[in-house]
Amino acid sequence: YVDDEAVPYWHIVQEAKREDLPSILGKSPVAAISAVSQRIKDGVVLRIDDIETYPDPDIRAFFQQLNYTALLAHPVQTQSGRQGAWAIARVARKKPWREEDVELMEAVATQLILGLNQAELYEQSRSKTLELERAYQELQQAQSQLIQSEKMSSLGQLVAGVAHEINNPVNFIYGNITHVTDYTNDIVNLLQLYQDTYSQPTPEIAEEIEDIDLEFLLEDLPKMLNSMTVGADRIKEIVKSLRTFSRFNEAEMKLVNLHENIDSTLMILYNRIKAKNDRPEIEVIKNYGDLPPVGCYAGQLNQVFMNLISNAIDALEEKSQNFTYAEIGANPNRITITTETVDNTIKICIASSVRTRDGAEIRESLFLNDGQADLEDNGSRCVLRGDLPQVVELSWDQPVELGAARIVSGYNQRGVIVAPLIDFALEWHDGHHWRQAWAAAGNTEPAWARRFPTVRTTRLRLLVTRTKDDVSRIWEIEYYGPVSAVEPETPEPDRRRADARR
CATH class of the missing domain: 3.30.450.40 (GAF domain)
Structure with missing residues (x-):
């Protein structure tokens, strides 16, 4: 009933x-x-x-x-x-x-009620279990983010100290390898001269030559010195990257080469980029433009690069869990770093891409000034949730058609849907410039949609700039392809607080 x-x-x-x-x-x-x-x-x-x-x-x-x-x-x-x-x-x-029929009916009804009660208890316990699992995951995520924040706050000092401690002994080793090589060559030449002058060694010397395998030593010693030189060069490059990354002793703004800073970050993260047991090495594509030196706080900027590239690696590792080593090898995961100068402004795009089984490529680029974002894409529509302020850019291999978008909901601190009082702009790229498809300021409706002339693009950008103080900064927006005469279907709102993750 x-x-x-x-x-x-x-x-x-x-x-x-x-x-x-x-x-x-x-x-x-x-x-x-x-x-x-x-x-x-x-x-x-x-x-x-x-x-x-x-x-x-x-x-x-x-x-x-x-x-x-x-x-x-x-x-x-x-x-x-x-x-x-x-x-x-x-x-x-x-x-x-018969009375027996009525008694049997009552007995079955009793068993039915017991079964339904058990089913309700099971459903309640299952629902509570799921809520506890979600709460536990959120707690783990918050704990992980706090730990990461603490790590990043001290990483610059730690890296600077390690680089300083390594730098002195490495310089000592590197500086002496040249002299050791010269001295070794002199000794080898002297031994050769002795062999040429005294071609018939005494039995004791002949026995010692055979015991130490002098011929092999003279052949292998230069190779060992060369390997030591290569290793010392490698350590010097690592130390240079650490020093470039930390910039700990540079508290003031200075002109820096951003490409060097990005490269130093990549070298530090190479242990995460290289091949693992369950996946091949992540490809890093560098599309570097011609950038002038930039005045900035290099240490803080390097931490931004570290966060963005680490997030890209996290996304690739998470999405690759459903693919075999061979499938990933056939369609490798990729991080693309693009730098360019646009209207006297330097633009840096760090995008992670994962290949699907049919070879299609999905790319996501998140540029967060503050807070977190969660992107869900089921192939027909995209739901984006997050804190502010932020700029989110999405891109595809093949052009897609977009013709409508809708603000879905906002949430207050108790997870109840409220009017999403936000200022935002939705932009698409025509191949040369960003163009605005839709903008809104402080709309008071809890959900509304807007059609705009259908555009064909490979890039979409959402800029959310402001919310009112009396509503939560959690929000959701959907964008759609070309729309028919029927409005986009309104989804059932989720009255739980949106799950926001890094």
């Missing part, structure tokens, strides 16, 4: 009958069987031995149209208050119900 809608109704959900009898599954208005409904709701067992002689004309007419000759219905109510009934009906032949 369902009474939480405008028109209450009975919903018959299960039946067992002969194949030649009509089905009564489905919904029936309460008014159609009001007398039966009231008795069942009152908890009264309805026993009709002969439909034709039953005094209530409405009940008699309702069951006669179903060709019932007798009916036995037992009310059912669960511990949560849900009401229903289960019934047995005779068709064609007339036969009164």
Whole structure:
């Protein structure tokens, strides 16, 4: 029995009958069987031995149209208050119900109620378990973000200290390798001169030459020195990258080469980029433009690069879990770093891409000044949730057509939907410039859609700039492809707080 809608109704959900009898599954208005409904709701067992002689004309007419000759219905109510009934009906032949039939009916009803109560308890426990799992995941995520924040706050000092401690001994080793090489060459030449001058060594010297395998030593020693030189060069490059990354002793703004800073960050993160047991090495594509030196706080900027590239690696590793090593190798994961100068402004784009099994490429670029964002894309529409302020850029391999967008909802601190009072702009790229498709400022509707002339593009950008102080900064927006005369379907709102993740 369902009474939480405008028109209450009975919903018959299960039946067992002969194949030649009509089905009564489905919904029936309460008014159609009001007398039966009231008795069942009152908890009264309805026993009709002969439909034709039953005094209530409405009940008699309702069951006669179903060709019932007798009916036995037992009310059912669960511990949560849900009401229903289960019934047995005779068709064609007339036969009164026996007391044994009524007792069996009551016994089955008791077992049915127990089963329904158990099912409700299981569903409640399952729902609570899911809520606890979500809360635990959110707690783990918050803990991880706090740990990451603490790590980043001290990373510059740590890296600077490590680079300083390594730099002195490395310079000592590197500076002396040249002298060691020269001295070794002198000794080798002297030994060669001795061998040429005294071609017949004494038995003791001949035995020692054989024991130490002098010929092999003279051949292998230059190779060892060369390997040491290569290793020292590698350590110097690592130290240089660490020093470039930290810039710990440069508290003031200075002119820096941004490409060097990005390269130093990539070198530090190489241990995460290189091949693992479950995936090949992540490809890093550098599309560097001609950038002039930039005045900035290099240490802080390097931490931004570290966060963005680390996030890109996290996204690729997460999305690659459903693919085998061979599938990833055939369509490798990729991080593309693009730098360019646009209208006297330097633009740096760090995008991660993951290949699907059919080879299609999906790219996401998040540029966060503050807060977090979560992007969900099921192929037909995109839902973006996040804190402010932020600029989000999406891109595709092949041009897609866009013709409408909609603000879905906003949430207050208790997770209840409120009007999304925000200022934002939705822009698309025509191949040369960003163009505005839609902008809104402080709209008071809880959900609204806007069509705009259909555009064909490979890049879409959303800029969210401001919210009112009295609403949460959690929000959702959807964008759609070309729309027909029918408005985009309004999804059921999720009344839980949006799950925001890094």
